[in-house]
Amino acid sequence: MRQYTEPAPVKIKYFTPGVIVVCLVALNGFFFLMGRFIFGLGAVTNLNNQYPWGLWIGIDVAAGVALAAGGFTTAALGHIFHKDKYEEITRPALLTAMLGYTFVAFGVFTDIGRWYYIWHPLIFWNHTSPLFEVGICVMTYLTVLYIEFLPIVTKKFIGHVNLPGVLSKLNRTVDKLLRALDRGLDKTMFIFIIAGVVLSCLHQSSLGTLMVIAGSKMHPLWETPVLPLLFLLSAIAVGFPMVIMESITASHSFGLKPEKETLSGLANFIGPLLGIYLAFKIGDMAIRNTFRYLTEFNLQSVMFTIEIVVGFIVPFRMFMSKAIRESITGMYIASLLVIFGVFLNRFNNFIVAYKPPYILKQYFPSFGEVSVTLGFIAMEILLYRLFVKYFPIISQPKTGVTPSAKFEIKGATK
Amino acid sequence: MATQNRRDFIKTAVAIGAGAGILTGTMPSRITAKEVKTPSPARKGVLVDTTLCIGCRLCEYACKEEHNIPAGNLNSYEDRSVFDHLRRPDETALTVVNEYKNYGQGENITDVKIQCMHCDHPACVSACIVGAMTKQENGAVIWDTDKCIGCRYCMVACPFQVPAFEYQKALDPHIMKCDFCYDRQQKGKLPACVDACPVEALTFGNRVDLVEEAHRRIKAKPDKYFNHVYGEYEVGGTSWLYLASEDLSKKALPKLGTEPAPGVTESIQHGLFAYFVPPVALYALLGGIMWLTKSNKEEEEI
Numbered sequence: 001m002r003q004y005t006e007p008a009p010v011k012i013k014y015f016t017p018g019v020i021v022v023c024l025v026a027l028n029g030f031f032f033l034m035g036r037f038i039f040g041l042g043a044v045t046n047l048n049n050q051y052p053w054g055l056w057i058g059i060d061v062a063a064g065v066a067l068a069a070g071g072f073t074t075a076a077l078g079h080i081f082h083k084d085k086y087e088e089i090t091r092p093a094l095l096t097a098m099l100g101y102t103f104v105a106f107g108v109f110t111d112i113g114r115w116y117y118i119w120h121p122l123i124f125w126n127h128t129s130p131l132f133e134v135g136i137c138v139m140t141y142l143t144v145l146y147i148e149f150l151p152i153v154t155k156k157f158i159g160h161v162n163l164p165g166v167l168s169k170l171n172r173t174v175d176k177l178l179r180a181l182d183r184g185l186d187k188t189m190f191i192f193i194i195a196g197v198v199l200s201c202l203h204q205s206s207l208g209t210l211m212v213i214a215g216s217k218m219h220p221l222w223e224t225p226v227l228p229l230l231f232l233l234s235a236i237a238v239g240f241p242m243v244i245m246e247s248i249t250a251s252h253s254f255g256l257k258p259e260k261e262t263l264s265g266l267a268n269f270i271g272p273l274l275g276i277y278l279a280f281k282i283g284d285m286a287i288r289n290t291f292r293y294l295t296e297f298n299l300q301s302v303m304f305t306i307e308i309v310v311g312f313i314v315p316f317r318m319f320m321s322k323a324i325r326e327s328i329t330g331m332y333i334a335s336l337l338v339i340f341g342v343f344l345n346r347f348n349n350f351i352v353a354y355k356p357p358y359i360l361k362q363y364f365p366s367f368g369e370v371s372v373t374l375g376f377i378a379m380e381i382l383l384y385r386l387f388v389k390y391f392p393i394i395s396q397p398k399t400g401v402t403p404s405a406k407f408e409i410k411g412a413t414k
Numbered sequence: 415m416a417t418q419n420r421r422d423f424i425k426t427a428v429a430i431g432a433g434a435g436i437l438t439g440t441m442p443s444r445i446t447a448k449e450v451k452t453p454s455p456a457r458k459g460v461l462v463d464t465t466l467c468i469g470c471r472l473c474e475y476a477c478k479e480e481h482n483i484p485a486g487n488l489n490s491y492e493d494r495s496v497f498d499h500l501r502r503p504d505e506t507a508l509t510v511v512n513e514y515k516n517y518g519q520g521e522n523i524t525d526v527k528i529q530c531m532h533c534d535h536p537a538c539v540s541a542c543i544v545g546a547m548t549k550q551e552n553g554a555v556i557w558d559t560d561k562c563i564g565c566r567y568c569m570v571a572c573p574f575q576v577p578a579f580e581y582q583k584a585l586d587p588h589i590m591k592c593d594f595c596y597d598r599q600q601k602g603k604l605p606a607c608v609d610a611c612p613v614e615a616l617t618f619g620n621r622v623d624l625v626e627e628a629h630r631r632i633k634a635k636p637d638k639y640f641n642h643v644y645g646e647y648e649v650g651g652t653s654w655l656y657l658a659s660e661d662l663s664k665k666a667l668p669k670l671g672t673e674p675a676p677g678v679t680e681s682i683q684h685g686l687f688a689y690f691v692p693p694v695a696l697y698a699l700l701g702g703i704m705w706l707t708k709s710n711k712e713e714e715e716i
Contacts (some may be wrong), residue, residue, distance in 0.1 A: 113564025
């Protein structure tokens with residue numbers, strides 16, 4: 001089937017009323033972002049000495065990394081396990097991962113107090129720090145993602161290099177350089193693809209190690225030394241739901257037909273992956289006897305119940321049903337629930353579960369913090385739209401091949 | 415058909431192997447505390463005898479003067495209404511005294527000075543992304559302004575909830591915490607607070623000697639003291655030690671175990687990165703799968 005669809009730029013009008021609303025959200029976020037850099041963290045955030053980490057670390061960074069897991073899970077499926085039918089979804093997933101991680105980096109840059117020293121981890125190494133490991137892995141992985149994306153850019157410009165004015169004399173040279181780069185990348189890409197998956201496994205799990213050191217301050221419903229494993233398993237489980245959600249949303253928004261067969265194929269993996277996560281999470285709770293904390297009624301027990309029931313158990317049951325895996329609406333809702341579950345899990349781990357012994361002032365995210373977080377998400381959406389409009393990302397039927405012809409040829413080759 | 419089955423079998427086997435590889439690679443090899451570097455036997459400490467403390471807060475004043483923090487008028491420290499609310503060390507005060515009325519049983523007043531404990535196995539030092547926190551030979555845990563990126567992970571990691579951050583500064587915000595008057599100690603002087611204490615509630619000396627002294631005091635007056643030296647074993651031991659008439663871990667100081675705070679995390683980190691074996695093994699495994707499934711595909715095409 002792959003022969004009859006190919007990635008191509010989507011022909012859409014960039015600005016629609018919806019896009020303009022997203023632009024306004026981005027603009028509002030940018031306004032508060034400037035406030036943070038001009039007047040300091042204290043001016044925009046509600047962070048204090050009891051709660052050093054808030055919304056930006058919990059959502060922009062931790063949840064952002066987890067929800068960008070679609071990139072490495074589809075790369076593993078399509079390129080490493082060579083499941084060819086999923087290759088068409090690797091490009092959109094790669095783009096979302098690339099944008100996602102870029103904004104994770106922006107999130108870190110915004111949150112750290114001494115942002116002008118963000119390059120310090122490159123030269124000052126502390127090998128006992130899980131944060132150092134996360135930092136280095138995320139930096140390296142971001143580079144790998146850019147390299148993986150590069151062929152899409154070079155292919156667009158090869159043969160079309162047209163520099164303005166005096167620079168036009170360089171057209172041929174640039175074209176040659178691009179071709180050389182493209183050939184080189186083509187031969188070595190497998191190195192980066194494997195590296196991307198390894199780096200993802202490493203930092204997805206180390207992100208869970210982050211809160212282990214704060215053990216005495218963490219609520220026992222989340223606190224466990226196997227957090228790194230749980231973070232990795234939940235990241236793997238949320239990868240495909242993200243791809244399904246994005247694919248269906250993009251199809252709807254660009255007026256294309258969703259690739260139901262491919263998506264249903266992906267959905268087949270999600271149930272077992274969620275099952276493995278749940279088995280480890282519930283098993284760990286049973287071993288550590290933490291279920292008893294659910295009998296208390298407080299913010300933590302309520303948030304935990306919502307997370308595990310709505311975000312994991314319900315979608316687990318849904319993805320185990322064939323009827324739901326074969327319905328676009330069913331898959332969409334179930335995927336949204338998993339995304340919600342992992343999102344809430346990261347938020348809970350980093351914010352709700354964190355209970356310092358002495359609280360002078362409770363933390364609740366400020367309007368500025370929420371604005372910046374929403375602003376970053378809005379900018380991501382705008383960039384995604386821009387990329388799919390100008391680069392061949394989304395697979396579409398080839399021109400000149402009608403659906404009926406497609407069917408006939410397919411039948412003939414079998 | 416037979417080859418189809420065999421190929422599927424190989425694929426499944428490889429997939430399971432990959433899964434197992436990832437799991438073993440990320441599973442902490444053991445989750446007990448690993449051997450940590452033993453701190454210097456000559457490290458210093460301070461014994462805080464809260465039964466002697468009168469809550470004059472001269473230590474707070476001396477600390478601010480020493481660290482160039484606006485200290486205000488000395489007379490204002492006589493105002494005891496500050497004790498109405500719990501206070502914590504922050505960017506404007508590296509040490510604070512809290513007063514507890516009727517602490518534990520019996521009618522008594524207990525004043526407890528709080529500052530960085532200067533752990534023997536500090537969580538902040540282990541956690542810091544760039545190694546800006548360091549444990550010195552004399553026991554002091556100090557912060558390096560030239561390295562810190564302001565991520566505040568030390569604040570998340572600290573079991574005593576001590577480091578503070580200058581949120582109001584847009585440029586050059588500092589992590590603020592007691593530095594055990596490192597500069598003064600280098601010059602052979604006492605920490606400012608110890609120097610200022612008018613009732614000798616604070617005793618400076620070698621930590622080993624202070625532990626002995628603490629137990630000697632408990633033994634001499636078992637009715638006066640609660641039989642526990644806070645800091646002797648908490649999170650693997652701290653440079654600052656506390657004596658009190660009541661159990662301080664009920665309220666004034668956090669209740670903590672005896673395992674060093676960074677132990678579990680460091681075990682996980684070292685398990686994950688033992689000579690880079692797990693990441694390299696995972697890389698090799700994935701490479702193998704890639705090659706295997708690709709050659710299968712080519713076979714199919716032929």
